Amino acid sequence: MKKIIPLVLIIIILSGCAAVSGTYSDSFFAMDTYMTVTVNGKNAEKAVKDAEAEIKKLDKKLSAHSGSSEIYRLNKNGSAKLSRESSELIKQALKFNRLTDGAFNPAMLGVSELWGFSDKKYKVPSDKELAEALKKVKPEIITVKNNTVNLNVKGMKIDLGGIAKGYTSEKIVKLLKKQGIDSALLNLGGNVQALGSKPDGSGWNIAIENPNKKSYLGQLAVKDKAVVTSGGYERYFKKNGKIYYHILNSKTGKPAESGLKSVTVISGSGTLADALSTSLFVMGEDKAVKFWAKSDMNFDIILYTTDGDLKISEGLADKFKSDINYSVIKRPDYE
Amino acid sequence: MNKRDFVAIGAVILLSVIGFLTFTLNQKGGDFVKITVDKKTYGTYPLSKNDEINIKNDSGFNTVVIENGEVYIKDADCRDKYCVNQGKIKSGSIVCLPHKLVVEVVSDNDSIDAVVK
Known part of the structure; x- marks a missing residue:
């Protein structure tokens, strides 16, 4: 009997079972996309299930398209008393609208509907139709008071799609931390947020998709960061040989053609990364770089232009790897 | 002893x-293509072998084609056609949301934890 115990111990050590037992991962559909949540540590399975339930709960509140959501109700009635989460996120969306001088605009749903991006019945609206719809886009006069939101313009409709996934990933990271989890990776349809590092202490390897789909633009290892990419190339339609991308410029009401193919923002805040990736995509390279250089918010950027130039901000210089030639943008050059 | x-x-x-x-x-x-429908594995196919897979169910159809080491969705009757528009991929995944279909390229020496897009 004495001899059996060390034998069993040796078997356990050599088979390495102990090392893999704490990882749980699950994928599901929510927020009009496909998500994967991976958690390492004790009670990983419960943590993943809780995260999934919370994401679906937030989806029900924040979706502009589901007839039962709070945002749908707000758009229909022009004003509504909302949950704390919804009103908090609207406030954040309005803040980024101001900070980006309108490049991020959560009030474009009416215009987006004209293009058919909501019901997928695509069409190219006339300039007159666009001008009419743009008259109702006035996010600056929306008021939020004690969770009561008032749009103040008849027919204005908001859509939090450009910020909701980032907000959700940030919220789930907080939820996981509360449960004592210190290692997790959330992939909400290509919006990624990492909590801590991998179990071996190294960063999570995040690849940036190349719009040509043949390779990656590059990859970087991150800890405690959100990585979000915006590019028209994922959702678009073709009409008479022309491609119309879904990210709209709120000044023209037309798809943003700013010379950028994709913008990636890396930040500790998922909400910021999500909102700014869309904003910088709309701004175009020059304005985006200036915005980054002058901002007091903590984030890094990766820009990929329609000419095929790849540029990364200086904070990523020692983390980014790529097979493509790239240049590093330095802050002092723009001050 | x-x-x-x-x-x-x-x-x-x-x-x-x-x-x-x-x-x-x-x-x-080598790399292979994993197809799941509503989270259930539909099948796995080597990326190195040309193949055409027709997936039909209550929500509609998708035609997945593996050709010269790339995979794409040739045709589908979903309403947005985003899956067809995604084009040919060698890595990452194509998702058809209306049909809850995921076509994923799984690489055996993949050190990547997530792809942002």
Whole structure:
């Protein structure tokens, strides 16, 4: 009997079972996309299930398209008393609208509907139709008071799609931390947020998709960061040989053609990364770089232009790897 | 230690080595394409072999084509056609949301934890 115990111990050590037992991962559909949540540590399975339930709960509140959501109700009635989460996120969306001088605009749903991006019945609206719809886009006069939101313009409709996934990933990271989890990776349809590092202490390897789909633009290892990419190339339609991308410029009401193919923002805040990736995509390279250089918010950027130039901000210089030639943008050059 | 101890230790080491080799060898065999519908695995196919897979169910159809080391969705009757628009991929995944279909390229030496897009 004495001899059996060390034998069993040796078997356990050599088979390495102990090392893999704490990882749980699950994928599901929510927020009009496909998500994967991976958690390492004790009670990983419960943590993943809780995260999934919370994401679906937030989806029900924040979706502009589901007839039962709070945002749908707000758009229909022009004003509504909302949950704390919804009103908090609207406030954040309005803040980024101001900070980006309108490049991020959560009030474009009416215009987006004209293009058919909501019901997928695509069409190219006339300039007159666009001008009419743009008259109702006035996010600056929306008021939020004690969770009561008032749009103040008849027919204005908001859509939090450009910020909701980032907000959700940030919220789930907080939820996981509360449960004592210190290692997790959330992939909400290509919006990624990492909590801590991998179990071996190294960063999570995040690849940036190349719009040509043949390779990656590059990859970087991150800890405690959100990585979000915006590019028209994922959702678009073709009409008479022309491609119309879904990210709209709120000044023209037309798809943003700013010379950028994709913008990636890396930040500790998922909400910021999500909102700014869309904003910088709309701004175009020059304005985006200036915005980054002058901002007091903590984030890094990766820009990929329609000419095929790849540029990364200086904070990523020692983390980014790529097979493509790239240049590093330095802050002092723009001050 | 007597002879029986050595035999026991030797047996444990041998079993471990066999276990390790079985595990690693099973991982090899090149990249493959994994298709899931509503989270259930529909099938896995080597990326190196040209193939056409027709998936039909209550929500509609998708035609997945594997061609020259790339995979794409040739046709589908979903309403947005985003899956068809995604084009040909060698890595990452194509998702058809209306049909809850995921076509994923799984690489055996993939060190990437997530792809942002």
